[in-house]
Amino acid sequence: MRSCAESFEAYILRALGRDHGANLLPRGLDITLCDQIFLIASGLIWNIYFAGLAILFGFGLAIAVAVAKFSENPWIWRPAAAFVFVFRGSPLFIQFFFFYSAFVLLPRSGIDIPLGFVTLTVKTSALTTAQVGGLVVLILNTTAYSAELFYGALRSIPKGDLEAADAYGMSGFVKFRRVVFPSMLRLAWPSYTNEAIFLTHSTTLVFLSAFPARQQSGEAFYYARYFVDQTFNPFVAYPLVALYFVGLTLAIIGLFGLMNRYLNRHMPRERRRRIRFRPQYIR
Amino acid sequence: MFSFCTDPSTLPQWQWFACYLTTATHFAFYRSFLMVLLLLAITAPLALGMGLLGAMAVRSRIWPVSWLGKGYVSVVRGVPDIVFFMFVPIALGQGIEWVFHHIQCPDWDQPIRQGNDFIVCREAKVPPVGAPAWVRNTYAFGMAVVAFALVFGAFAANTLHGAMQAVPRAQVETAEAYGMSRAQTFRRIVMPQMWVYALPGLSNIWQILIKATPLLFLLGLQDAVYWARELGGQKTSLYTYPHPDWRVWYFLVLLCFYLFLTWGSERIFARLNMRLSRGQATAAGERMRKAAA
Numbered sequence: 151m152r153s154c155a156e157s158f159e160a161y162i163l164r165a166l167g168r169d170h171g172a173n174l175l176p177r178g179l180d181i182t183l184c185d186q187i188f189l190i191a192s193g194l195i196w197n198i199y200f201a202g203l204a205i206l207f208g209f210g211l212a213i214a215v216a217v218a219k220f221s222e223n224p225w226i227w228r229p230a231a232a233f234v235f236v237f238r239g240s241p242l243f244i245q246f247f248f249f250y251s252a253f254v255l256l257p258r259s260g261i262d263i264p265l266g267f268v269t270l271t272v273k274t275s276a277l278t279t280a281q282v283g284g285l286v287v288l289i290l291n292t293t294a295y296s297a298e299l300f301y302g303a304l305r306s307i308p309k310g311d312l313e314a315a316d317a318y319g320m321s322g323f324v325k326f327r328r329v330v331f332p333s334m335l336r337l338a339w340p341s342y343t344n345e346a347i348f349l350t351h352s353t354t355l356v357f358l359s360a361f362p363a364r365q366q367s368g369e370a371f372y373y374a375r376y377f378v379d380q381t382f383n384p385f386v387a388y389p390l391v392a393l394y395f396v397g398l399t400l401a402i403i404g405l406f407g408l409m410n411r412y413l414n415r416h417m418p419r420e421r422r423r424r425i426r427f428r429p430q431y432i433r
Numbered sequence: 434m435f436s437f438c439t440d441p442s443t444l445p446q447w448q449w450f451a452c453y454l455t456t457a458t459h460f461a462f463y464r465s466f467l468m469v470l471l472l473l474a475i476t477a478p479l480a481l482g483m484g485l486l487g488a489m490a491v492r493s494r495i496w497p498v499s500w501l502g503k504g505y506v507s508v509v510r511g512v513p514d515i516v517f518f519m520f521v522p523i524a525l526g527q528g529i530e531w532v533f534h535h536i537q538c539p540d541w542d543q544p545i546r547q548g549n550d551f552i553v554c555r556e557a558k559v560p561p562v563g564a565p566a567w568v569r570n571t572y573a574f575g576m577a578v579v580a581f582a583l584v585f586g587a588f589a590a591n592t593l594h595g596a597m598q599a600v601p602r603a604q605v606e607t608a609e610a611y612g613m614s615r616a617q618t619f620r621r622i623v624m625p626q627m628w629v630y631a632l633p634g635l636s637n638i639w640q641i642l643i644k645a646t647p648l649l650f651l652l653g654l655q656d657a658v659y660w661a662r663e664l665g666g667q668k669t670s671l672y673t674y675p676h677p678d679w680r681v682w683y684f685l686v687l688l689c690f691y692l693f694l695t696w697g698s699e700r701i702f703a704r705l706n707m708r709l710s711r712g713q714a715t716a717a718g719e720r721m722r723k724a725a726a
Contacts, residue, residue, distance in 0.1 A: 239695040240688045241644040247658065248688055251680035351513045358651060382551050384523040392512040
């Protein structure tokens, strides 16, 4: 039987692959409580990776899509609205399957895009891995959900603010940067916090669907399921992973709360919008 | 299915497809869509019932009941749903077997958890040993229904509790002034009026419920995702209908099915909302009254 220190050493970075810790995962009767604690914790690396990068990329894209959906030109708002509808209207679980089977069909050698004077080769083989392909799906999904939030915020920007900006002679990008964008962000921030939380929770679906976990390096829930399959005892691994996720959720609320304070710093105290944790996990 | 299907390799394109799409496995695929609808049809009322019970428990003036309600709502909502979907069926299954074990084999002396095994006596197995496949499937499906109802019941309880609070205070006070008891007030005043406040939240939960149904696949049921993977995978010439990797098309069908489901229910909820707003003391209700007058 391993001591706790040994399992820490063997499994705390195991999610990164075989080269980081023990070659094989613990099996059958060999599983100790410490193994479960540390291996599931190491899976959190990927949860944070997926959630962090998806939020980072999704944020920028979502603002673009929201502004496009708010546009008065039907050639711009219709595609944006369709994008949002498709990704919000279908289950993320099916999206993972769909995109994985689409990515598999791409040629392994890459796609050549002739640009006249030079031919660009786009590498596509990485898309079949969870770390890239799964991330792409998560980015598209969170883009749609956050775009809808930002779109709602854009619609509820006070009319007076926009008129004031006009009165100052602002227009175009200057108006957007100084007036529209900060208001939109401030209005949408509490719900965006919830979106970040749901996204973090839905990173558990990446390895449950089609994307393979190479070298058995998966996220926290992948390992929890592995342990339940091995020990046939759901009363240890699942509560553990739930506990970790509660921790992650609290960390997100804390981080986003700081940003919320910053965004609301000019508002009178009683009109500040509070972040309320309103979980609706499945997407 | 069709008479010309005896030798598919010689058929022209459209006949080949007509035969291919009507094989027995494809009918299983089509039936799995019905299973999704069946799950929705069973789970939604159950979850609503659980939600109503939960919300009433939260409002209760007997503190153990109210604590139970609050505990249920916040525990289920605070933990990722997927953990619950995986946890409840296994835990419940083991719980049922444990109870049967103690009833039917009281003189069993070995421990139930031996290392990594969960061992109960033969008579306590649920479903019983050697049960036909449909019993096993129904049992697994029932477990899934319980898990869904538990999770979505907590969501619904939260929404319904909010809706009960949202019924204008003056209405409740009027009822009290007429001498109605608490139960009467709830039944005659709060219940009929709360739905218009609950509807946006409930429609949200319904949409989430729709999008949670493919998780059935994770519980080992042969649902639409299972069949899409099975049928779409590459078939070599050993099969009657050889084809390359078509999974992407099957999942596209699934995607469209869900899009249609969410789109349709959004429209139905919009109409329901209009209907429920009639005669209510809300902005929408007021607008309808003015339009009619």
